[in-house]
Amino acid sequence: MSESPQSAVSLSTDDYRRLRRATETHREELVVRLAGEVGLRPAEVVRVRPSDATTHRRNGVDHHLLCVPNGDGDTARRAYLPADVEHDLRQYARTAGVAADDPLVDVSARRVQMLVSEVADRAADRAGDPRLREASSQTLRAFFARRLLVDEGVDPRVVASVGGWSSLASLDQYLGDTDPEPEAVADAFAPTALAPPDATAATATSSGPRFEAVFDRARAVADALDAASTREEVESRVCETLVEDGAYAAAWVGASRGEAVDVAAAADAGAPDGVGDGAVAAALRTERVHTTGDVGADAEFAAWREHAERAGYRAAAAVPVVDGETTYGVLGVGADVGEFGERERALLADLGRRVGRALTVVEQRKLLLADTVVEVAFETDAGRSFFARAAAEHGCELELDGVVPGEDQSLLYFVTLRGAAAGDVLSWATDESAVDDARLVRDYGDEALLEVVLSGPDVAKALTERGATVRELVADADGQRVVGEVPADADVRALADDLAGAFPGVELVSKRERERSGETRGAFRASLHESLTDKQAAVLQAAYHAGYFEWPRGSTAEELADAIGITSPTLHNHLRRAQQKLLTAFFEDDDPTLDAESPWPDR
Template structure:
């Protein structure tokens, strides 16, 4: 449109041309009075021609951009041309990202008389730039986090105690952006709170701050421990943090709690805090989730390693009732007396259980095992006892206990009641082990707890050396034959019986047996020679 008073006939062609522009066109004099504009200006802003005629350039710009546009107008007058980004303000007070380009107009005598220009909507361009910036920032953050995690992984290999593992994790993570504070906690004795184990502060953060001051009740950590899933507070001011000890009071606005879990073992949670809200994106959370699994595995490995060299052990006697371990489920269904006599590793890496059956028809136990979703085969049967080979419908009980850092010494079930004897290293967190077992088998209770010195280690050393020499298949063959009574006189099972239980041919059974016997005797006689006995 053109301001009234200008020759409309002479400018009709120009009006038609500028109205076809997709961009906003404008022309105003040096006093800021609009002389000409196109329909696009009216369509975008929602102002009528009469309203535009009474407005000045700054009326179309968001207040926060007034100074920038004023400076741009001065640059046009001084330099002849200028470009400036600003928020275009509509009649509805909507802010639209625009890029304005202006040029100085002069009369025939070269005297400046006005400024003309265009305004272009750069919403899509701004979005692309912002997306690229976010992507770049995300890549930089992930690279930084991955570098830290590599350092953490290297330190975990060297760690010799659980405490050292936890200290290394917290100190490495708290020292890198965007994290400012890191701590690890475990479930408290009341089962409803989280007890801090260790923590670390980032650069420039108050070293005297403790987890209790950041989050007194450990709400986020508790949720992660209970659910064994990663929990995020995108803005702690909007979440259930203690108002008197809120993380925000210390300049921390977002948090994540990462569960430290390895199979059935729950080692608490790692909590990280950042100085801005929404600091953790999906890619970063995926990396942290993997880190939690790595730390859980490292703690489990350290505790297992320490258990092997510990001079003393803790023995737990537990009562268990349905729903319970697979062998107890089968005992209850078959109304039988079952005892786990040993375990072996199958070809797929899972554990199978050798179970002694008393007081019931072995075939009824086999049927009950299959009804429970697992499988069983009769390995041997003589007198009043039979040996069955169980393939549980879930992880074998010995595997569950091993994942918690323990060793299953005894397991007996009589109908719908059972008892377990578990051996743990003296340094183990007994309460955490019991809690983990109760999570898996709810009707589990402690009958007794005793601590005693480990027996002479020579037998352990011999077994360790034999374990290293034998393949998993050879161990399975040797143990199956032993439990089936193959080595007794008279034999409780024939070679054909054992081979059938192992689902191999008799010649294959004999081959594995011969090789395993050779390794057994070699380990024994080498040990005798070395000890001078």
């Protein structure tokens, strides 16, 4: 999954200064700076130790980096640490007596979110600007990204790496104006190797003009994907769009069918024969873009040579089409001349992920509306799967109530806990690298409802990433059982092999085809899902499972917004619109058999 939508509050540099001035303790200011200037999430802030700050000398200048630890204490990524933030970090550690390997901010991730909220309230009161009251840790990360991308012009790939974003697409929301004037585009590319050597020397072999055409087509692909409703439409529209205006001479999509790759769609020039080996196999194996400037001389692209002569291209690229853990196949493109520069390869890699995400969406939609589905059940022991390990560690039982997509490819699970103290399980879970956040929603005495934001490995999460819908999850001391649904034409054996590779010991224990009920409830849910946006559906489902609609409420709007990764105003906006669509679908009278005087039939 990509980063959550941009916060409703967009902080300016002056707004950020107001937040810093509203801090009342050294710890509060450090928390704000680690989020707003280093890009840390709350769960990362509480893991940082003084020893994680390192210094690297480059061209006679000392640069500070922060080795951001995961829950196991290993380095998840390296963030850039501005010199004055590094000074504040060291000073706070000395003043507070924090040992080198102890947590710098020894509180929970939830408490970090509350600290930021308290600072935001103070800043709003002092500045007389109620807008600042909605600032959150997510808002600070948005400020961090926007400042680097827009104000400082840092390479988006570097921003994604130091900030922990999973893809370049996750940064789109922070880029501001995505349709700059021609002069701004020319100025941006002038100092690069993609531009012609002077104003009159744009030659036919220069990749600069091609990159601009490809960049334009990549944006057009994004629009085309939004309108596609089937896998076939996604694949064909990608190919057709990429060859428009001469961006590429050829484009085709190959679908993975077990060990083989079959051509699923192609533009007018068709596709090469026998594409399962060489560059295509390498792209699928490594999940990296493979390119060549000369198909005729590159052994990896030997299978493409005859097609290249027919279609009139010399350079070519094989692009993996992936979404999370799911590999759908490969996108092949051919260009008349010129090498593929680093930026074009990065653009193609991101395009492959966008196509993969679109394929996941249409597969899930097909599953939702299908009359026949295949129900699959998997079992595994503690191993790498999070919920199995949690149950084994505490001798308890965990049962799924519901699951909702969160930010950064995470999933928001609501699980019922039995047989262990909620505090013990939550304390253990928040130290796990697989968990971004966890909290108690409601304690019923003999059982408790927990909310767990999971970004690490679990069999249920892996099934969801591979296009399945998880219906049941139960984990106890003996292991974990997950039941999901996949489309009737899904390759269940390939799915099972894929899961076994990711989770040694996982076993497919049952597989059965069943008819979906044709009852009104199913039709109602399907029609409602079609009218809701993905975010509205996610927010409505999360609110339901978190007890937001109960009395007294099991979760506040602020808690729910923080868990999903959006601000409270954004949550209320999505929730109100979703509720309106729900009520409209429920009360709208399309049945002429109902009594005209009453919305309810006699019973």
